[in-house]
Amino acid sequence: xxxxxxxxxxxxxxxxxxxxxxxxxxxxxxxxxxxxxxxxxxxxxxxxxxxxxxxxxxxxxxxxxxxxxxxxxxxxxxxxxxxxxxxxxxxxxxxxxxxxxxxxxxxxxxxxxxxxxxxxxxxxxxxxxxxxxxxxxxxxxxxxxxxxxxxxxxxxxxxxxxxxxxxxxxxxxxxxxxxxxxxxxxxxxxxxxxxxxxxxxxxxxxxxxxxxxxxxxxxxxxxxxxxxxxxxxxxxxxxxxxxxxxxxxxxxxxxxxxxxxxxxxxxxxxxxxxxxxxxxxxxxxxxxx
Amino acid sequence: xxxxxxxxxxxxxxxxxxxxxxxxxxxxxxxxxxxxxxxxxxxxxxxxxxxxxxxxxxxxxxxxxxxxxxxxxxxxxxxxxxxxxxxxxxxxxxxxxxxxxxxxxxxxxxxxxxxxxxxxxxxxxxxxxxxxxxxxxxxxxxxxxxxxxxxxxxxxxxxxxxxxxxxxxxxxxxxxxxxxxxxxxxxxxxxxxxxxxxxxxxxxxxxxxxxxxxxxxxxxxxxxxxxxxxxxxxxxxxxxxxxxxxxxxxxxxxxxxxxxxxxxxxxxxxxxxxxxxxxxxxxxxxxxxxxxxxxxxxxxxxxxxxxxxxxxx
Numbered sequence: 001x002x003x004x005x006x007x008x009x010x011x012x013x014x015x016x017x018x019x020x021x022x023x024x025x026x027x028x029x030x031x032x033x034x035x036x037x038x039x040x041x042x043x044x045x046x047x048x049x050x051x052x053x054x055x056x057x058x059x060x061x062x063x064x065x066x067x068x069x070x071x072x073x074x075x076x077x078x079x080x081x082x083x084x085x086x087x088x089x090x091x092x093x094x095x096x097x098x099x100x101x102x103x104x105x106x107x108x109x110x111x112x113x114x115x116x117x118x119x120x121x122x123x124x125x126x127x128x129x130x131x132x133x134x135x136x137x138x139x140x141x142x143x144x145x146x147x148x149x150x151x152x153x154x155x156x157x158x159x160x161x162x163x164x165x166x167x168x169x170x171x172x173x174x175x176x177x178x179x180x181x182x183x184x185x186x187x188x189x190x191x192x193x194x195x196x197x198x199x200x201x202x203x204x205x206x207x208x209x210x211x212x213x214x215x216x217x218x219x220x221x222x223x224x225x226x227x228x229x230x231x232x233x234x235x236x237x238x239x240x241x242x243x244x245x246x247x248x249x250x251x252x253x254x255x256x257x258x259x260x261x262x263x264x265x266x267x268x269x270x271x272x273x274x275x276x277x278x279x280x281x282x283x284x285x286x287x288x289x
Numbered sequence: 290x291x292x293x294x295x296x297x298x299x300x301x302x303x304x305x306x307x308x309x310x311x312x313x314x315x316x317x318x319x320x321x322x323x324x325x326x327x328x329x330x331x332x333x334x335x336x337x338x339x340x341x342x343x344x345x346x347x348x349x350x351x352x353x354x355x356x357x358x359x360x361x362x363x364x365x366x367x368x369x370x371x372x373x374x375x376x377x378x379x380x381x382x383x384x385x386x387x388x389x390x391x392x393x394x395x396x397x398x399x400x401x402x403x404x405x406x407x408x409x410x411x412x413x414x415x416x417x418x419x420x421x422x423x424x425x426x427x428x429x430x431x432x433x434x435x436x437x438x439x440x441x442x443x444x445x446x447x448x449x450x451x452x453x454x455x456x457x458x459x460x461x462x463x464x465x466x467x468x469x470x471x472x473x474x475x476x477x478x479x480x481x482x483x484x485x486x487x488x489x490x491x492x493x494x495x496x497x498x499x500x501x502x503x504x505x506x507x508x509x510x511x512x513x514x515x516x517x518x519x520x521x522x523x524x525x526x527x528x529x530x531x532x533x534x535x536x537x538x539x540x541x542x543x544x545x546x547x548x549x550x551x552x553x554x555x556x557x558x559x560x561x562x563x564x565x566x567x568x569x570x571x572x573x574x575x576x577x578x579x580x581x582x583x584x585x586x587x588x589x590x591x592x593x594x595x596x597x598x599x600x601x602x
Contacts, residue, residue: 140336163328
């Protein structure tokens, strides 16, 4: 980076202005280069998705498709139960998100505001769950799913992810930060705890709920290991696991692989574009994915 | 992982001045936490303890198990695959850490006063992070393709001979590690941008008036004041990379005949294979347990080392 602010004093003012402009150009140059590196793989994904298999595998590589084969998108739905898998991913993501928001916020409110015996101890146990890497839990969780007879069901995908120590912790921090006055006035008026939670407190933590929601949606949509373990039937796989099955049979059909992977990541991209602010806040708040 | 929200400390003290806790409030409290508490106990706490216990047991083919001491751990330690996977995982970890300086540099550039298009850049950099990892793995595998891949085509322009990046044992791990970095940049970028914004501007301005150039300001002010954030990111990043799975699974594993298979496996892919392909649950449990210890140990080491380089003002 060039910057002329270190020039000797007499020329400093002009030097600074020119230096800043030069620095600005250099900054943009680096940032644009980086942005191209970040975005280009997706452009290439799209371009490959619309080529014929033969054209995708020609040397030297052609950038644009000779013929734009939009029907490749339809082929994804033929080689995979793609619609079902998108459906599974959507149902699981929504169920986990709604479930976490409801259950975690309820518990978080209790931890922040209600006094009951053993509260600190139970909360410490909640925190200890945060420290355990998920691989340590998978085998016993798998055994539970087996004994519940839930293998190859949507329930298996939803169940463990319905409960979140992280979500409870995050929301508790928010509840703790809220002023008590409104709540105490409502208590004096005879409002029940449930009403206070639902009508007064919950609306006040909306930003935190939104942040938790987008993080949960994303984690659920992108999860791979757990679905691979519990659901081997393609029709009840989420799209993440479903895509990996394509690789075996269609390992050289790159247009279909690219079309499928593009379609599978699209819903989350749309959510991200629409809810960017919540995403950024979720990241800034959370520390973890 | 644990997070820090500025509100916690303040309200912790405010809480103690409430004497009212009737029996009814207690019951409501238990009722409110019950769903999550039961779910976490059943699906997280008990399984964590079970893994601990079962790592010392042999699992029966059809359920049931018998205690076998350290047999599972001995099996793990005798296995070449384990040591290979451990070394590979450490290599992924080291490559993965590159994301921090890259994201930090980009964050510093994005924070240049008066820069246009910040939100556009931020969006573009963040997209790989929200993209389905399976999809990213597939795209990159295609870009890395030895015959028709765009990367080799591009390198060819400069007369550089490419390779089969994810099938060559010498390059597979680095190639996958690079994609891991690529997916994570946006995440750390956001944290660093927020961190730099929080640095008091008067310090920056004072330095500027004193004639410090932007490179020098970055080195002497931004980075030191940001060390708590960098430390936090480093802890998170190490924990995440130690659990690397998706990209390896997509880019290497599904091709059983890949010659780079052993050269690219991580502890978690080995765990998955052991538990669900070889169906050796006892050994897999020991593996998972060792991974947890590794994560805890490296996190503890980082907390120890932070005293030497993290400055809290």
